[in-house]
Amino acid sequence: MDISETKDFPVSSKSLREIREFSREVISKSSILEESKDELILAIAEAAQNIVKHAYKDNQDTTDKMQIKISFNSNKLEIGFFDKGKPVIEENIKHRSLDDIKPGGLGTYFIQQIMDEVVFKESTGWHNNLVLTKKY
Amino acid sequence: MTYKITRDGDISTIYLTGEIDMDVTEKAKEFIMPVIEEKKEVHLNLKDVEYMDSSGISVLIESHQKAMELGTRVVLKEISKSVLKVIMMAKLEQILILE
Numbered sequence: 001m002d003i004s005e006t007k008d009f010p011v012s013s014k015s016l017r018e019i020r021e022f023s024r025e026v027i028s029k030s031s032i033l034e035e036s037k038d039e040l041i042l043a044i045a046e047a048a049q050n051i052v053k054h055a056y057k058d059n060q061d062t063t064d065k066m067q068i069k070i071s072f073n074s075n076k077l078e079i080g081f082f083d084k085g086k087p088v089i090e091e092n093i094k095h096r097s098l099d100d101i102k103p104g105g106l107g108t109y110f111i112q113q114i115m116d117e118v119v120f121k122e123s124t125g126w127h128n129n130l131v132l133t134k135k136y
Numbered sequence: 137m138t139y140k141i142t143r144d145g146d147i148s149t150i151y152l153t154g155e156i157d158m159d160v161t162e163k164a165k166e167f168i169m170p171v172i173e174e175k176k177e178v179h180l181n182l183k184d185v186e187y188m189d190s191s192g193i194s195v196l197i198e199s200h201q202k203a204m205e206l207g208t209r210v211v212l213k214e215i216s217k218s219v220l221k222v223i224m225m226a227k228l229e230q231i232l233i234l235e
Binding site: 013014016017020038039041042045046049052053098101102103104106107109110113 | 155157158159187189190191193194195197198201218221222225226227228231
């Protein structure tokens with residue numbers, strides 16, 4: 001079953017619950033995805049959280065929206081995140097060493113553990129387009 | 137997220153319920169840290185925590201480190217399956233105190 005669903009959310013930590021609900025709803029449409037639902041929800045929520053926390057670090061009162069697109073075709077899951085926050089410098093994105101025990105810095109690590117590929121792409125009309133993919 | 141705190145002798149137990157994400161971490165720290173500052177052993181009961189992300193994990197690390205600084209400890213009790221998965225993904229099962 002092919003899936004392609006898109007939804008906009010206000011850029012705010014208050015949207016995270018709604019993002020998880022949307023993601024759960026979409027993922028539950030595929031029995032293949034359903035098996036790794038918890039991990040996928042975590043990856044999606046962490047990526048959305050990074051937009052709020054980093055791309056809008058200096059603009060927490062924004063009225064901007066972010067867009068999330070979840071597609072599943074030919075056993076390939078692709079999750080796109082679109083935002084108009086501060087452009088991400090990909091080289092600067094790194095998770096902390098797991099041996100350096102301190103709060104923070106784990107979200108990106110979780111995303112990389114869960115997904116096969118994590119890339120930023122060009123997207124007209126948006127400042128950042130993060131794409132997470134996983135093959136089944 | 138909701139919480140309940142009980143005190144029994146030298147142990148304070150904080151029962152957390154619901155989803156712990158970036159939106160509630162400041163609130164969580166506001167009630168967890170003062171309990172740790174009482175310098176009693178603190179049990180964080182996670183039986184009814186349905187979801188925890190990296191922000192929630194940060195609260196667990198911060199609580200653990202604060203307790204160590206004060207010569208006490210935070211013990212994670214009855215950890216739900218979904219939270220345990222995230223703790224293990226972060227390779228924290230040997231660092232945090234799990235019972």
